Amino acid sequence: MEEEKKPFKPRGAWPSAVAPGSPPSPPRLPRSPPVCGPQGPPKPSERRSSSAGRASLRSGDIRNLWSTATLLQPQGNVSLAEICENFDDEGRDVGRIRRQKSQTFSMKEKLTFTPQELEEQALLDLELRGSSSIQGLLEKGAEDINPEAEKCSSESLINLSKHIPHRAYWTEQQNRLPLPLMELMENEALEILTKALKSYRSQIGKNHFLTKELQRYIEGLKKRQSKRLQCPS
Amino acid sequence: MRMELKQGSFLWYLYLDKIYCLLSLRNVKALVEYFHILDAHRKDTLNDVLFYHFLHHVTNLKSRQIKIVFDMLDWMCVGEIGFDQFYVLVCILLSHQNHLEEQFMYRHSRPVFDLLDVDGELNIDASNFYMYRFLFSIKKQELRELFRDFDITGDRRLNYKEFKLYTIFSTDKSGDKQKTVQEEEEKQKEKETEKEKEKEKEKVKEKEEEKEKLMSMFMKKKLQTNVSQKNVLEKLRFRSGEHD
Numbered sequence: 484m485e486e487e488k489k490p491f492k493p494r495g496a497w498p499s500a501v502a503p504g505s506p507p508s509p510p511r512l513p514r515s516p517p518v519c520g521p522q523g524p525p526k527p528s529e530r531r532s533s534s535a536g537r538a539s540l541r542s543g544d545i546r547n548l549w550s551t552a553t554l555l556q557p558q559g560n561v562s563l564a565e566i567c568e569n570f571d572d573e574g575r576d577v578g579r580i581r582r583q584k585s586q587t588f589s590m591k592e593k594l595t596f597t598p599q600e601l602e603e604q605a606l607l608d609l610e611l612r613g614s615s616s617i618q619g620l621l622e623k624g625a626e627d628i629n630p631e632a633e634k635c636s637s638e639s640l641i642n643l644s645k646h647i648p649h650r651a652y653w654t655e656q657q658n659r660l661p662l663p664l665m666e667l668m669e670n671e672a673l674e675i676l677t678k679a680l681k682s683y684r685s686q687i688g689k690n691h692f693l694t695k696e697l698q699r700y701i702e703g704l705k706k707r708q709s710k711r712l713q714c715p716s
Numbered sequence: 717m718r719m720e721l722k723q724g725s726f727l728w729y730l731y732l733d734k735i736y737c738l739l740s741l742r743n744v745k746a747l748v749e750y751f752h753i754l755d756a757h758r759k760d761t762l763n764d765v766l767f768y769h770f771l772h773h774v775t776n777l778k779s780r781q782i783k784i785v786f787d788m789l790d791w792m793c794v795g796e797i798g799f800d801q802f803y804v805l806v807c808i809l810l811s812h813q814n815h816l817e818e819q820f821m822y823r824h825s826r827p828v829f830d831l832l833d834v835d836g837e838l839n840i841d842a843s844n845f846y847m848y849r850f851l852f853s854i855k856k857q858e859l860r861e862l863f864r865d866f867d868i869t870g871d872r873r874l875n876y877k878e879f880k881l882y883t884i885f886s887t888d889k890s891g892d893k894q895k896t897v898q899e900e901e902e903k904q905k906e907k908e909t910e911k912e913k914e915k916e917k918e919k920v921k922e923k924e925e926e927k928e929k930l931m932s933m934f935m936k937k938k939l940q941t942n943v944s945q946k947n948v949l950e951k952l953r954f955r956s957g958e959h960d
Contacts, residue, residue, distance in 0.1 A: 517738050664746060668726050671773070672753040679756075679769045686765075693757065700756040 662711075669708055676701050719781075719850055721813045725774045726750055732810040737820040739807065747806060751799050761796035775809065777850075784847060788831055804831070808851055817852040818890040822883040828852075829879050839873040 680701060683694040721728045730743050739747065754762060754770060762770065764786055771782045789801040797805075804827065811820035821828050832840045832848055842863055849859055866882045867874060874882070 517736075664726075664729075665749075667729075668746070668750045668753055671726050672750070675754065675766070675769045675773045676756055678773070679766050682765050682769065697756050704753075 666708075666711075669704060673701065673704055673708075676704070718853065719809075719812055720776050721809055722774050722776075727774050727806060727809060728813075730806070730810060732807065732814055732816065734814070734816060734819070735823075737807060737811050737816055737823045739803075739810075744803070747803065748799065751802055759796070761794075761798050762802065763796050767797050771805075781850060785851070788834070788848060791831070812851065812853060815853075817854075818883070818886040821852060822887040825880050825883045826876070829876050837873075839871070839875045840879060841873055845874070 676697065680694065680697050683691065683697055687694060726746075730739060730747070732739060751762075752760075754766060756766065757763070767786055768779070768782050771777055771785065772779075777785070785805065786797070789797050789805060791801075807824075808820065811817055829840065832844055834844050835841070842859070845854075845862075846856075846859060849855075854862070862882055863872065863874070866878045866885075868878055869875065
């Protein structure tokens with residue numbers, strides 16, 4: 484196929500077919516991307532990637548199943564409110580909860596949300612406070628616990644230990660993406676962005692603000708990944 | 717060279733509905749997250765460099781083809797791709813990967829037509845269609861036949877109605893092809909099962925023949941032993957008679 488060097492022609496300047504004064508018409512795509520409703524899992528013979536996914540890693544099963552499964556219904560007997568109550572009263576965990584939340588939601592916090600999304604995020608935050616504080620309690624260790632609150636925390640830890648095996652389930656139920664999928668996405672994005680950084684450096688130079696911005700972003704992404712690896716789920 | 721998604725990449729794990737050629741809400745949610753991770757400059761868009769490296773990483777497309785795709789999707793000529801365009805591209809890639817190109821063009825004929833209508837003249841030029849045919853796996857010969865059979869107005873361009881007719885026809889054709897392929901597969905399976913049955917029958921026959929052989933050999937040996945015993949007895953009697 485021959486290389487076609489056409490003169491630059493902005494798409495917006497539609498030629499004679501469009502009436503004068505009328506704005507150019509982009510392809511008529513709906514504002515929100517069209518999606519399909521819930522559907523059953525495909526037949527094993529039709530799913531060409533499932534066998535390869537299963538052969539690689541155990542996390543491949545989760546990624547495959549997750550992308551093809553229908554939405555699950557929460558079936559746990561314990562309500563999130565019960566978990567939240569143990570930690571809302573203590574107060575001293577709120578700061579840690581927020582910091583821990585920022586590790587998982589650092590990307591989302593930087594996005595510009597619409598008011599509706601902010602409300603939804605606030606609701607999610609309230610619901611997630613319980614599950615994220617589980618991680619916080621496990622991470623802080625015995626040294627940080629005050630002797631006065633030790634009894635309360637030990638009781639709450641006992642309660643929590645019952646829910647730890649289901650943490651991955653609750654994480655998924657709270658509309659978060661499964662961790663193996665997040666890891667795959669971030670690893671792939673890191674590879675892509677690292678190559679893009681090389682292009683930036685060669686084309687616009689190291690000192691350009693876009694190059695620096697991308698570099699900082701990649702470093703932030705790597706830090707987040709390393710933190711997640713240090714904190715076992 | 718046929719366009720392929722990189723095995724094991726994130727897009728490779730997404731599931732495209734076979735009837736509507738769209739992603740489910742869950743998959744779109746994951747795609748949104750993926751897009752935001754790639755959006756390094758926090759503009760809810762991907763510039764040409766990020767887009768190039770993304771497509772280069774997840775597919776086997778050449779640089780020229782990637783630039784063509786970018787120009788096609790950047791319909792507002794802003795030098796950046798938003799999530800809407802990104803979603804369209806992912807659906808095209810997945811439909812290609814799953815051999816659903818005809819179904820995709822049939823289901824989304826209007827957006828596809830608008831994408832291919834690069835000049836905005838409400839019709840598709842043969843040269844433009846030729847440029848983008850790698851996205852929909854249309855061969856050169858098929859493209860020539862397309863313009864020959866569906867250019868009803870005779871202006872060597874396809875308007876939307878002509879294009880829609882083509883998509884309907886190609887889906888029917890692909891449906892027939894799939895049926896014939898399935899029938900052939902079933903026939904082959906039947907043949908294989910018949911062959912296996914025949915083999916089993918042959919094995920059974922061979923076993924029976926062996927058994928018969930063994931039985932006949934056993935009988936022969938038995939007869940031989942009987943005959944030899946008789947001879948010995950007769951000899952003994954004869955000798956005893958002589959002594960008497």
